[in-house]
Amino acid sequence: MKAKFDNGKCYACGKTWKLGDEIIQTGKTNSKGNPAWCIDGKNCQGNMSFEGSPSSVSETTIYTDPEELSDDEEILYNGLARVESLAYKRAKETHPDMSESSNTFGQIVNAKTTHLLSLMLIKATKEKSS
Numbered sequence: 001m002k003a004k005f006d007n008g009k010c011y012a013c014g015k016t017w018k019l020g021d022e023i024i025q026t027g028k029t030n031s032k033g034n035p036a037w038c039i040d041g042k043n044c045q046g047n048m049s050f051e052g053s054p055s056s057v058s059e060t061t062i063y064t065d066p067e068e069l070s071d072d073e074e075i076l077y078n079g080l081a082r083v084e085s086l087a088y089k090r091a092k093e094t095h096p097d098m099s100e101s102s103n104t105f106g107q108i109v110n111a112k113t114t115h116l117l118s119l120m121l122i123k124a125t126k127e128k129s130s
Contacts, residue, residue, distance in 0.1 A: 010038035087112035
């Protein structure tokens, strides 16, 4: 549907639209039961966020400080840091104009980290079998 007024705003993600922009229902409703409309429709980032306030989410996060690392843990910890650095570098090379703080860039780095770890496992398995 075309927006019938200017400066509309999706309450789920905060994106705004102008008169005549194509807007689609997100599937969310506000506290009064009114449907949310967004230029991204069902792909609205507000649909993909946590339910509840950030404070309620962080209160349920469990973290224990590992304190001192064993020698094996230190090797794994440093190895993961190296792989993450390589994945970040590769993502920056292949997507030089993308914002490093964007969700998409983070997903690309995460995917490249996973790929590198898989390649490392394949290499280690081949070396062990030969």
